[in-house]
Amino acid sequence: MQALEVKNLTKRFGSLVAVNQASFEVPEGSIFGLIGRNGAGKTTTIRMMMGIYLPDEGEVNLRGVKVGQDFKNRVGYLPEERGLYKKMKVLDTLYYFAEIKGKSGREIHKKANEYLKRFELYDRRLSKVEDLSKGNQQKLQFIATVLHDPDFVILDEPFAGLDPVNTNLLKDIILEMKERGKVIIFSTHLMEFAEKLCDHLAMIDRGKIILKGKLSEIKAKYAQKNVSLNYEGDISFLKGHPMIEKVENFGNTTGIRVKEPEQAQNLLKMLVDRGIIIKKFDANDISLQEIFIEFAGTDGLELKEVRNV
Amino acid sequence: MFNNRVIAVFKREVKERVISKGFILMTILLPVFMFGLIGIQVLLMNEGSTKFNVTVVSESADLTYKLESELSSTESVKDSSLILLFGTMNKEEFKDFLNSKKQEVLDEKITGVLYIPDSALKDKKLEYYSKTPQNRRLSEMLGRPINKVLIDTYFSNRSLSMEELNFARQGLDFTGFKVTKEEGYEEEGYGSLVLTYLFTFLLYISLIMMGQMILQSVIEEKSSRIVEVILSSVSAKELMIGKILGSGATGLLQMSIWLIPVIMVTSTTWIMLPPEITISITLLQVVYFLLNFFLGLVIFLGLFATVGAIFDNPQDAQSGLWPIMLLIIIPFFIAFSMIENPNSAIAKISSFIPFANIIVMPARMTIAEVPLFQLALSLAISILTLLAIFPLAGKIYRVGILRTGKKPKWSEVVKWIKYKY
Structure with missing residues (x-):
């Protein structure tokens, strides 16, 4: 109602x-x-x-x-x-x-x-x-x-x-x-x-x-292909990787979008294989801020596209 | 239009105004101030320039003697506010004398030197030398006695009866009779004139004062942003009506208090005025005055509130007030000029012109006979003015009170009227 x-x-x-x-x-x-x-x-x-x-x-x-x-x-x-x-x-x-x-x-x-x-x-x-x-x-x-x-x-x-x-x-x-x-x-x-x-x-x-x-x-709808990640190490190799749609730095956490929902597990495996220390790996999670940026773009919000991670 | 929200706004407005120190002070102080002003003026005329020091020189000893005895018995000489020295000189001697006294006159040790030649007995022409020769107070004090001496001397050689002499000595006495439709003719003193000043002045003061108050109040609501909270409960129209009626009622209360003495004089016998200042005003006219005032106040409060809504700080608002101030000040001067010439065409016409009628008509009513239907017509004009300007004022108010930031141009304000808000 x-x-x-x-x-x-x-x-x-x-x-x-x-x-x-x-x-x-x-x-x-x-x-x-x-x-x-x-x-x-x-x-x-x-x-x-x-x-x-x-x-x-x-x-x-x-x-x-x-x-x-x-x-x-x-x-x-x-x-x-x-x-x-x-x-x-x-x-x-x-x-x-x-x-x-x-x-x-x-x-x-x-x-x-x-x-x-x-x-x-x-x-x-x-x-x-x-x-x-x-x-x-x-x-x-x-x-x-x-x-x-x-x-x-x-x-x-x-x-x-x-x-x-x-x-x-x-x-x-x-x-x-x-x-x-x-x-x-x-x-x-x-x-x-x-x-x-x-x-x-x-x-x-x-x-x-x-x-x-x-x-x-x-959140459920847009979280499907999203991973929120806290880590230590160098994840720049993800950029341009065929599995990854984009990587965004939100300060405390990094948001990673994979191209297909089921690839989240592969992403975790890949990160572990590369020796990245993972502190938090939250699949199918997305912040409202990420959703907002997805829809409205980043200009005006004090955020920058992550270019070289 | 008068729902509980308007009443709530109205009540708050009246409470805020009436309890404010400014209102109480003004209500009490204005009459005190006005009487004080008259008092000071009288004081200045009588006391302020107490010592007049005049040397009176005439051409013949006989004239000097007569002048001395006549002038010495005047009141101003007796209470020593006027000190006179007398002398007898011919023209040549006087010239030298004047030159010798020049410095003293310039130093104001001597107020002036008056020369009365023998020729004055034929043409009454005197010469007065002073730093300030246009002193009316002095000519009032000296004129009558000197005139009397001249007349007496002139007629002393002729056989005239005392009666004839007295007639010749007498000055003119204008007694004004007001012609009205009523039976008989009423002798009129200065009362009407005083009343004209009073009405015009009170209208002027009150319109501007109440106007400034509502202006400040609207700006406060706007700049403190309280207006948006209020608009979530009350419509802009209701807020404006409540505020204006609240201020208007307060103004009416104040004006009624100020007019209590006038009302008492017209409707009771508690106060007796001396005959020179009797006022011929009926209770109906007082009622008309208050009604006219209230309508006028509502109109001007609407204008002041609108200007307050356009601007968001007092400085800008003051500079935006000039069109309204003109609407008050021009009629104010027309009303005053009417005291000189009550029948001037401008006065007559402007007592039916929107806005001007509010101030001019009451003044006209007190010094000239104005038929009742004209008073009613003037009220009707005020009501029409009200009906004509309020939809526009309301619109500008509604748009303006939520606007902040850049000072708007007049052309923008005109555009607001077309907005759908």
Whole structure:
């Protein structure tokens, strides 16, 4: 069952096509990752989903019905560029954000105080936002995002600019929301986070969706001919070898693509025969980053083709 | 249009404004400041240049004697704000005397030297030598008594009754009667004039002040990026309406507080004004003023908010404000010029021109008789202006608040109107 359906969304800014016929589905209860490099069209797509931008073409459906204010009320949105009213008090800020979602009254006040206690901000509830540290402001922003108990949480580059403590805090919130059956959609250019967190994804590049689906299925599909390797020694002989399609260095690991799936075993044998010390040999494994590069190319990601290994 | 989201934005806006130090200070200080300004002006006129030191020279001893006795009894001489020296000289002697005193005049030890030749008894022409010869305060102090002496001397040789003499001494007294449709004619003092200044000034101050506030507020929302969080719950239109109505209500509250004295004078007998400054304004006119102000405020807040949305820092925004400032300042000067000539055609026409009517019509209403239907027409023009500019302003606002980075050109802003956002 799809919770959200994005159909042929297109947005142009003058001559620039920021998002081009983007379509993907977000299943119920999933953590959905919208993945792409900076400027690929992630934020524009999310803004169109939120009704902040009107799409030039296409539509977004919530369980079969076109999204409107009802959807907005049920979404908690954390944009990439976050902000709060500096002169407002902490509690007032939370009440205000709940109120514009149509939630007010004693229940929200109780919940706000609970959240503040949990995030160790209760003592500061009457402080002005500008008097909080940056980390505490981020916490406050998280609370404001989920206080009204949204069914959908949309996070645009949620981990940008967070310290490690808040990164973990946000991860906890995301997983907790998932446990409670909420749908979480986030965009990121950080493949490792996406790989760890999301179960469904759509990859966007230059405004176009280039890949979408369940993460495990995608990985299974593209991992078949892939080997991830940690080693010591010289493997330059692999270059140009008839069995090998390509070799790529990803820093910690080297990704090797063989031409046929069954050749992975032959590759291992060959490496051992040549005296390469193998620390890790993971057949049928591929990182999201490799898949992304496969589809979008490497320019813009700080990676280079391995030429002489 | 007025759903719970707009109300939430409205409430936040009012709370932020009304509780702010700026609002409280301004509400209290502006009247204090205005009265203070009038006070200072009076003070400057009376006290500021306390010591006038004038040498009065006449050509004949008889005239000198009469002048001395008349002038010595004036109040300014009595309270010694005016110190006079008297002398009798003919023209030749006076020339030498003046040359000898030149340095003292330049050093301001002597404010001036007044020469009253005998010929003044025929043509009333005096000569006044000073570093600052155009001192109205001095001519006010000296003019009347000297005139009296000249008249008395002129007529002393003729057989005139006291009555005739008194008539000749008398200056002119213009009493203004305002002609209205009402029965009878009301004597009018300076009150209307004061009211015209007051209304024009208050409108000007409030429009600019509230406008600047909403400008800052929009820029803050934009530059702190909070606007995107808010737009995920509230549409740009709702946000704009809530903000403008919130600011507008705050402005209306402030204006009503400022006008309490005026309202009391018109509707109660608690405050009695001296007859010279009675004001002939009805409660209906005050209500019209507030209504006109609120409509005007909403219009201008819309414009200020739009400019705030176009730019993302206060400096750029200030430089982009000039078209709006012109819309306020030009009518402001028209309203002031009307005090000189209430029936000028420009004043009449501009009280029906969109934007200008907001400031000009209240001023016109206080000094000239304006039929009720014209007031209603002016309000209708404001409403039409509102309806005409808000769709455009809303569009620019909507596009602008999510834009950051390069300062946009006006031509780009025009293009935004065509965007589908």
